[in-house]
Amino acid sequence: MKKNSIALVAFDNISAFHLSVPCLVFQDIFIDLEPAFELTICSEGAHDVALSSGFNASINSDLSAIDEADIVVIPSWPNTLPEPSIELLEKLQKAYQRNATIVGLCLGVYVIAKAGLLDSKKATTHWGFKDVFQETFPNVTMDCEHLFIEQGKVLTSAGTAASLDCCLHLVRKLCGNETASHIARSMVTAPFRSGGQQQYIPSPIPNKPQAATSFGYVLDEVIQNLTGRYDLDTLAARCAMSRRTFTRQFKASYGCTFGEWLLNHRLACIQQLLESTDYSIATIAELSGIGAESLLRKQFKKRFNVSPSEWRRTFRGNL
Template sequence: MRVVGCVIFDGVRPFDYAVIGEVWANRGSRPGVPAFDLRICGPDGARVRFDGGLERVPDFGLDALADCDLVVVPGMQRPEEPSDPAVVAALRAAHARGVTLASLCAGAFLLAEAGLLDGRPATTHWAFADRLAERFPAVDVRPEVLFTGEGGLWTSAGVAAGIDLCLHLVRAAHGERAAAAIARAMVTAPFRSGGQAQFIPSPVPQPTAADDPLARVRTEVLAALDTPWTVRRMAALAVMSERTFARHFVATTGTTPLRWLLDQRVLTAQRLLEDTDLPVDVVATHCGFSSAVSLRPPFTTRLGVPPREYRRTFRGRDAG
């Protein structure tokens, strides 16, 4: 996934456009990161007016999407406005050719208008989720997640969740090291396991004491992922009841203790598959799975490929 197309059109959000550039534009040497070819594409090469008054002339027309491995659609501030038919047609054609498509924030409306999300899971900024579901009832709208996708079609929630999706796509195509290097350059977390639901009712609460029991639990769990952790066992470490522990954990991280644990186990398995020659069964048990068979379903769900295929793809790959 080296050739990336960014589709721009009137009303694009500058932040989303900037995120795509920060992740895939080459502005200097980044060890471990492939040399991406980022193409800024637009209708007929006409000047595009971004939301907020900025303007940009695309470097390529929409026909340049034909040679892309990935096409990313930024969000727009007013998704209820009609989309450019040429852009809709270009996205349909790219999908028909097998190109992976991804949208940030309200860009999901454009993929939905193209009919590409019918019967598929999709998300968008929580403030737009109801409108997306009402306008496109055939889409399985999931307002609680940061990003989701299947079958070469991906969507993300608003603002920072666009970064999460972009890094996920880099990680899936080029490995954990490449995604981590880009995240480091952007001074952002390479992986967040929470959901956007945590941002809807109130801000994420910050610890009020330096000695945070939940932080201690997470540290201990990460140091012993092969332990058969349960919510009861983690709650005991925090000296809390199970119900209190689970409630505080969700409020702090945006996800449940067991979902967080599964995410961390899969991430650790991913790193071991990239960096070691350990058999897949050993990797699985080291990360807390009973066998390679039990590792396969959650790993495949998150990365799109099973563990052995992931290792064949990334083990020893020169990302430069």
């Protein structure tokens, strides 16, 4: 079987984890398997790179390694998003033109987008940089709900751990499911994770309104009793407001409607109960104020793209 050649691009101050993930998946983990890849770590000028952890990585190849590679991997990029060199961008463009697979892991997507390889395509990256990327690359559709996205010969992945998912996907595509599953078991990780980034993004729940209001005390009581049933007319009356004034001031202060605010708090309660108790889903539905188990499952899946049971398996500790 022909080995796929991989050029892995390194740079100064790269995280050791970001650099090591492709090395592990495409090379080091093939302990009792026939190696399917030939991996070369390269850098501009073949210079050794200083890792963010405080030690150096010795590099023997310059960016010419990209010229013949079947797969080019940009494993990350600095958080400050410096401009990639003209040489690197041109190498990526030529590799893409000759039908090489281009992979951007985490912020490595920035380099690929700068090369113009994501124009009119969908891509993902770390959720914390979604707004920056959308502003910088208006011709790219940033979809940060997925752990990785494949668009033709271009693959992009979300944050740190999602690099594993993306690399395993590439192994599965090129070498088959059996090989990918074997590698995943060897690394003691899941061969495929369901859901997406949404389950890892903190839900914004302001503790205090952004502007001075008269309903803070009332809302504190609501948080302490999520199982209650609330209507806008009663809440507005308790705040000495009309329904219309309450609705307007609430939206101005919290950036959402009262219903959305209440649902956010109930979902946060559900997360906490799933992670810290053995309660059934039906019981959690009652304790969180959602009420019906079916409604809990529907709202939870809609918000986090995983089931409550999957969330519990992923996030709970040993009780």
